[in-house]
Each structure stands twice: as structure tokens, then as C-alpha cells.
Amino acid sequence: MSNYSIKDLEQLSGIKAHTLRIWEQRYSLVTPKRTDTNIRYYDDEDLKRILNVAMLNAHGVKISKIAAMTSNEVSEEIIRLTDQSLDHNDQIQALTICMIEMDEDRFEKVLTTSIIKLGFEDTILKVVYPFLTKIGILWLTGAITPAQEHFISNLIRQKLIVAIDGEVGNNTGKTFMLFLPEGELHEISLLFSTYLIKKHGHKVIYLGQNTPDADLISVYNMQRPDYLLTVITTSPSGEKVQEYVDMLGTEFAEAKVFVAGLNAAENTISIPSNICLLAYAKEIKRFLVQMEEHIV
Known part of the structure; x- marks a missing residue:
């Protein structure tokens, strides 16, 4: 399990730290933990929650409504959105969640759906490359672990090898x-x-x-x-x-x-x-x- 600062959450979700603190205080979306030296931090579950909240909010769902949803309801709505959306940022956000959860099955579904809608080349150019740029920065800043980066990179590598074999x-x-x-x-x-x-x-x-x-x-x-x-x-x-x-x-x-x-x-x-x-x-x-x- 990884520990994240609020700046890490900001970089991963695209939501300003100030806004995250307001959501935290007003809606109890996440509850930060504290180290023995009283430093606030967040865990993987908190990060996944914020990533999901950010995506739903970007699609017009009010924070008050999201806060009232159960974890299962949030997950179902996220899956529905990523299955239907052609927005590249939605796909990148979904891949980020897959990486954090190390969820191979979900990763496969997100990428396959994108390939069906956009084609293989555009998926790599418009979704995978920006996603890799994002996780490269996050890896350098310590926001994600090498294991998470290797996990997702190897899944992408497998997809490319299959595509090469098809030519x-x-x-x-x-x-x-x-x-x-x-x-x-x-x-x-x-x-x-x-x-x-x-x-x-x-x-x-x-x-x-x-x-x-x-x-x-x-x-x-x-x-x-x-x-x-x-x-x-x-x-x-x-x-x-x-x-x-x-x-x-x-x-x-x-x-x-x-x-x-x-x-x-x-x-x-x-x-x-x-x-x-x-x-x-x-x-x-x-x-x-x-x-x-x-x-x-």
C-alpha cells in the first residue's frame, strides 16, 4: 500500500489541493491518516475515491450527490461512463485507476473499448502516450510505485506485441x-x-x-x-x-x-x-x- 500527500492527489486527479480540502471537510469524501509525527497522508483507497469523484464531477455530477453514493454505486457509474465516453481524459483517468488498483481485467476492458471506438493507432497516440507521460511524471515524484508503473507498462507492451503479430x-x-x-x-x-x-x-x-x-x-x-x-x-x-x-x-x-x-x-x-x-x-x-x- 502506498501513502500519498495531498499534492500527490492533486497531481493524479487534476483537482486542486484547496478544493480537495473543502470536499474533505464539507462532504467527508476521504479521511486523511496521520503518521507518528502527525503528518497527514492518504492511502490507495483514498486515492481511488478521489479519482472516481473527479471523473464523476467532470461529467456534471454534483459533489453532494457523489458523497451520498455508495462505493458500489460510484464504481458502476464510472464503468458506465468509461464504456460510453469518447473523451480521452476519461480513458486516461480510467487507466490511472486500473494502475492504482493493479486491475488487469478492467485495464483490458478500458483499452479494448478505446481501440474499438478510436482504432488502435489513435488509442496509442491519444490515450496511451498521454497516460504514460502522466505516470512517468508521477513515478519521478514518488506518487506511484515502480511496481505499479511496471505493471501497467507490461500490459501495454503485451497489447503492442499482439498488434505487431497481427501485421x-x-x-x-x-x-x-x-x-x-x-x-x-x-x-x-x-x-x-x-x-x-x-x-x-x-x-x-x-x-x-x-x-x-x-x-x-x-x-x-x-x-x-x-x-x-x-x-x-x-x-x-x-x-x-x-x-x-x-x-x-x-x-x-x-x-x-x-x-x-x-x-x-x-x-x-x-x-x-x-x-x-x-x-x-x-x-x-x-x-x-x-x-x-x-x-x-
Whole structure:
């Protein structure tokens, strides 16, 4: 069980701390606990309650009415809303609740419903990516545990792998080699890129997480792919990002190399001529469309 400050509740729910305190005092929506040193905190049940209240209130249900509802009534209304709603924020909020509860069945239903309504690509781009950005910030601030983050990330990873397996076209186009640098384990953007590339009829050589430089160079020399794609989220970092990009520019001078990820985007680096820096890995879709239009 995790402990949360009122600022954590604010970040997770989007409701201002001042408003939460008013709701707490006026409607007894949650009751904070206190540590031995008299510091207020909230537990998982409190967080789930506030997340549900925030969603219902956003849909026009008055706080006084929500306060009078039983837990089962609140849960049933939340399920009804997420099953019917096309609002991306509702889906993101529902996924947040699934993460806190570590509820795989509910997660599956929320994501499947979104895929049916929006399609797989739009679900990833408009729901999953914003959700991952949100939980990334929450993980850094300590508002959620690594276990919760890993739980939900692995469920999303499974969905992507299933979608990739469903792309069984001829793959007669160009060849892309996808990999993560040594020490890099954040694979979701790379998997989504794989899905997009295969969907557009190209071949993928997928090396995945934590690829040693020597292995990368060896596979490249054997396969001679047309394009390379990597994502630098946490590793390498600092000045080593420039070293890594320089290595890619030198070792793969005959190929076009796409580099995405937070560590690449947030560092001021010089870019070799064969490197294309992407603000987000999802930008690879724009390039794929341009290829089909014979622009590239």
C-alpha cells in the first residue's frame, strides 16, 4: 500500500489541493491518516475515491450527490461512463485507476473499448502516450510505485506485441533496424514504431532492449538495413548522449538513423548529417507517409 500527500492527489486527479480540502471537510469524501509525527497522508483507497469523484464531477455530477453514493454505486457509474465516453481524459483517468488498483481485467476492458471506438493507432497516440507521460511524471515524484508503473507498462507492451503479430503483410518495402542503447529498457515507443513500420509494408529487424554497440554494428554489417531507429529515454544520459549519437553517425554513415526519446530531445547536441532527431518516436509515422507519397 502506498501513502500519498495531498499534492500527490492533486497531481493524479487534476483537482486542486484547496478544493480537495473543502470536499474533505464539507462532504467527508476521504479521511486523511496521520503518521507518528502527525503528518497527514492518504492511502490507495483514498486515492481511488478521489479519482472516481473527479471523473464523476467532470461529467456534471454534483459533489453532494457523489458523497451520498455508495462505493458500489460510484464504481458502476464510472464503468458506465468509461464504456460510453469518447473523451480521452476519461480513458486516461480510467487507466490511472486500473494502475492504482493493479486491475488487469478492467485495464483490458478500458483499452479494448478505446481501440474499438478510436482504432488502435489513435488509442496509442491519444490515450496511451498521454497516460504514460502522466505516470512517468508521477513515478519521478514518488506518487506511484515502480511496481505499479511496471505493471501497467507490461500490459501495454503485451497489447503492442499482439498488434505487431497481427501485421502479417508482405513487408516488401525498406528494411528498418530497431534497437535500444545499452542500459535502455523503455521499450514501448520502439514497439509502437515496429507496429507502424510493419503496417506500412516495411521489414523490421528488431533487436530490442539494451543492445551492445558491438552487436549492433555486427547485425548492421550482416543485414545492411536502409534505416535505423533508436529511442533514448534514460540511457545514455548527459554528455554521453552526444557520444552515442556521434557513434551512430560514424558507424552507420550509409544509412539514415532516427533518434527519438527524452534524453535525445532535451540535450543540446550536434547532429551528424545522417541522423534525424525526432521529438517523439511517433513522428516516424509522418516519415512513413512521406515515403508512400514518394517525398522521401
